[in-house]
Amino acid sequence: MTTHRASNAANWLREKLTEQSDYEEITLGASSQIQLQYLKSVTNSNLVFQYVVVPSYEMADVEAYEAYIATFPGTGKADDLQKLIEGILEGYTLVSIGPNSYLFNSVKVESSGVGEAINEAIVQGPRDAFSENIEMNLNLIRRRYQTSELKVETMTLGSLSRTAIAIVYDQERVDSSVLQQVKDRLKRVKIDILQSAGELEKYISPHRFRIFPNMVVTERPDRVVLNLTEGKVAILMDTTGFAIIAPAVFTDFFSAMDDKIQIPLVSQFLKLIRYVGLFITLTLPGLYVTFASYNPEILKSQLVLLIAGSRAAVPYPSFMEVFFMLLMMEFLTEASLRLPKAIGPTATTVGGLILGQAATQAGLVSNIMIILVSAVAISNFVIPLSMMGYTIRVLKYIIVLTAMLFGVVGIMVSVVGIIMYLSDVRSFGKPYFRLTLWESKEKVGHQHGKS
């Protein structure tokens, strides 16, 4: 009976895979009792050679060899055809010894190793970033969080990509309602291919109109660890160097990991700088429209005259000017992102220097507008997490629009509107935007040393 089933498995597999060019089948041993089947492309052949092929010649006895294979760490019996094919596709080797067959773990992992954090670079502090390998990422976290309370639950998502997902949390500190929601939402995800953390973030967000990111996507293990101590849930994903942290609050997007390292006063100052940057990048274009066209009387008369003088040659209204220049700036940012490293600097030079200089001389835009656009662009990049940066990039157009229609009243109404909207956002049932200055001590007692 068992003989029948095992040879059945080998035959069934052969039928399934014989068309594949990377399918390989080896017969070992004097009596041809041992058979190996695997896919070359995902299998580490060194492992197979060293631990499967070589011992088969060293051990005289087939029984001893079978016992050796069966007890090898990571090896399991292959008795379910579904599991068998999944294992083979993942990189396992099917070892059939007489009547029995085993799945030997020989998964080959191509990954770039632990690299340096690029998107969230910091001055001091750990430089390592997540890699494309989930095991390695878990290792990075475990090494920083050595307690048995740290729980890792794994699952796979994507009917074709079969991407491994790990839900990581501190059992003692985690908010159970959040954890439950994360699990529920992950279970509800029905997709074919899952390739990046940002994608996953989109799938597990509630399907409503939203403009602010609901979860932090980070490449820094130390950020994940810090958030785990705050009772949050991290979702790690294979094949991408990013992790998702849920829930997120607005201020999370304005904290860099540097803040923990700096002297408290300095880090407070840096935080303040980021919020000032946020305010400037949001309102400056709108304020320019207001001051140039709508309510010039608000500013000091010298300043108004300066703006008007600088705009003297410009033949169209200020909002056109603002839209032109903001669009040019968006093009520049996008272009320098996508361009190969070698020509990237050229584009910025051509765009920034020559275009800006020539445009003012031609009288298409005012000098002040050029200064303003660069100030807006620079202050936008002050925001440490890029997802929030993108949101703010979009949001400032709304303010320009309302400034165009209602002047300073429009700016104020939209700022209050944004505050109100932010207050209404919930991330996994947690308020997204709210002051916790007076509560941090009583309620969130676990956040030791949170700056």
Add this chain to the structure above:
Amino acid sequence: MVSRRYYYYLFLMSAVINIINLVPRVLIFTRFDGVFWSILLAVAYGSLTMYMFTRLIIKFEGQGFPEIFNTYLPKGVVIPLLILYSIFWFVAGSIMLLSFVDITLRFISPDISARAVMTGFLILVVGASRFKTTSILYATEIVLLLSFPAMVFILIKALINPAFNWDSVLQVLTYLWTKPKLVTVTGASFAFTGYVNLAIFNRSFNNLTLKLRHFWLVPVSGLLILLVTLLVPIGYHGSIGVEDHVYSWFSTADSLRMETFIVERVLYLFYITYLSMSLVMVVIYWHVGLELFKGCFNEKEDKKDSGDKETDTGKKSRKNQWIEAILLFTVSASMIYLTERINQVRLAQAGQWFLNLRFFSETFLILLLMFLVWRKRRSARR
């Protein structure tokens, strides 16, 4: 459920907002006619009603008026009551909006159409009054804290200015011993009216307690705010000239100058601070009005629609969405209609009527709550 401090924000918000329109006018109108004793009476009455109202509504933990009324009153009484009070709250917000449109036209953008300004305000207010109750509290805190430095700055700027005429203030002070007037008391006690919003906002509180070591701040800050409201405009415009100004505080702010800042006139700082705060205040009023109105149609189980549960996704039932849409559309349409129709005089008259009616209806509310607490106790004993 939110922390207790939000309760005080509700009070503080409506107290500082007062200086925009109705209250200074009534105070200045009776400045030679017992205004000081009226203020004292109003502070005493206002704090007392605030204290009593809060003590009473704490008994109904986490419940707003619709739930309370529906439980302890017959249906035939509940619906007229809720509709009446809903109208009250909508009128409160509308008067504030209408006066702010007027102020905008007068001080900021004289050449824009009133309807355009009103539409801009309405987009925000209509959108935001449908938000969750707790969300509005969070926004209140943030807007209030952001505005606070500007308010303090303006006040200090006003008081240390050499042009501030203390003699006029002293002159008005000589009318200390005059008999108080009811109209001033009702007007001045409006400064304390923020607590009434607990009618709906009580849904967000479950651990609200009034401690005297916090509560003493209420009469003190109320008294200071009312005195500042009355005396600073007098210091700038003189004891007689002050009555020539419709929006006396805006005229006062316009008398101040920031010599070393890129914005020279304090008026603009004052305007944007008070604009953002009054928009939030209107959102609060209309939210209460909206929820009270919805209460006529829903039994108490539908309470979770206000979205205070932590896991709530903010989805509302189809029926509630329709009620909200129809009601808000009606109110907005009538507001746009009114902006062109109403003039300053009629707005001021309406405001005065509102102040007086509010005084009595709030007293009635407290009596009603006493009755309800009594009924609750009786039903609990059974």
